[in-house]
Amino acid sequence: MAEKQRYRRLGLFVVLALTILAGLLFVLGGRSLFAPTLVFETYFDKSVSGLGVGAQVSFRGVPLGQVSEIVMSTVAYENGVPFEQRAAFIVVRTKLSATSAQVEQWQAELPEYVRRGLRAQTQLAGITGQQYLALDYFDPEKYPEPTVAWTPDYPVVPSAPSMTGEIIGSAQQFLASLNEADIGSLGQNLDRLVLTLDDKIGRVPVDALSADADSLIKEARTLVEHLDEVITQAPIDEAVGDIASASARLNALLALPALEQTLDNTAALTNRLRTLAAREELDTMIASLARAVQRIDALVGDNQYDVRVVVEDLRATADNLRTLSETAKRYPAGVLFGAPPKKADFPWNRTK
Template sequence: MSNNSNPNYFRLGLFVLGAIGALIAVILIFGSGQLFKSSFIVETYIKQSVTGLDTGAAVRFRGVKIGQVKSIGLSGNIYERDVPMASRHEYVVVRMQIFASKVEEEHLSKYISDGLRARIKSMGITGVNYIEFDFAGKSSIATYQPLAYDWNADYPVIPSLPNQADEIISGIQKIVASLGDADLAGTQKKFDTLLSNLNQVMAGDGQNNQGIIQSVRDLNVLLDRIAKVTDKGELNILMRELIATMVTLRQTLGSVQGDTTASMENIKLATEQLNELTRVASQSPASLIWGEPPPRITPPMNGEQK
């Protein structure tokens, strides 16, 4: 019986293995969906550490996935094998597969000239990194020049920018270094002097300077006195007297202005009469003796004629 069943078991085993192989092929082909997509390879050079970036990590353009990391290596092993160790750049070479359905290869050079840069970014607190493509600003382009290299790249090269975490750490290190170079002892002395001067301004020096505290006390006393005067009604009386004085002064100025105007008119009239007399005397001197006496000139007396 066992001899008759052995061929059936063998066929069943082949069928199971074939089904498993077909299932794996379907998962690999249709699950990933990458084998039927047209793509191209680009690479970037990074001078800092790429810890947390692994093969298969996403490549995103402004947050949209456009590819994945294919390989990560050192330029010394890829391009600089014949270069002495001391002269090697030892950049990290990150090669990426870009889906042509997302970005067209013929547009890549135009994007790079417009400031397209690659940068490692983190996926938050997980520590997993990915490559982010984006257009850098003019200040970043001027500050971070593309890394120099002297080999013929196998694929189009996209310039890189430093990792933002590395920039923060570098900034902190610069601050710490500047603090180490600072004259802390001299700064402490200046600060102590400033506090001493501030104390003198507040409390005074016991001589001519009474200090702000005493000035505030004197001001409070003055305000109390003003409040007392206001409560007694003396301030209201003072205001009424001031208003009455202003009214009287206005009336006085009005009357003086009227008297001044009348006096000026009288002086003008007298001047005209004097001019007429001078004219007659120059034209006919005998008329001053034989003619009628000229009208009497009445000088102004306090704005009135007599």
């Protein structure tokens, strides 16, 4: 009986330990098995060395999921296709984990993301050589969507060349261009260039150039000393004081209420002139004045002789009035009553 009880306790302990272990596994990573995921695939026509299953998938540094499968297109889609017609892509499938609402939103908006330039690119994670899959936006015209002859099992996100691959490709092109270059001819040209430079440098008048440089340095030193003396003797403090005084006067002038009122009146006058200029009455008035001036010009031109006679008569009348005025000042009675009567001529008044 005691032995059976001991076995019963041992079995209970084993069941309890297995339950705790299953709970820990579920907490640590088992929940991802039941979380909603979005699966898409990417096609690469270059090497993806360093990218493995389980590698991180991120969007601009934000982790979103991991790589779930890496296969060849010849295995996934081109099993029965002739060899010369195979695309031979590397198919990388990924799983993005999120909430149900987020996954549904991604599934609905993924084609629009791709149309705007969402591309997958392999990048190095530090200096370990391990690669991960990075999602980012690129020029959709520079990296267009691939044309394939099969129907993908999952949504497709086009790929973009990795920076590492581009650097390696550029280095390979540079090495190939070096291999194609004529190194011997290049060396001979460099030798001739060195000899020519040596000959030219040997002909340079170093002593004369050195003397000219010394003279130039002395003249520059003299000029600097002269400028220093001029600046020292200049009435800088007085000039600064005058500037400060002028600034104060200007501030006082700007602070005057009359100036502000003048500016307001000028603005009002400008607005009135603008309003008057915008009306059609001003154009009509100007046209009427122009016609009146033309009529006066024509009238004066037709009666030019009569006007001259009238002016001369007016001048004579003015002279007569001036003479009358002077006479009135000298002989007021003569102007009012006339001249005295002439003296009677009697016979006895005559001289005998």
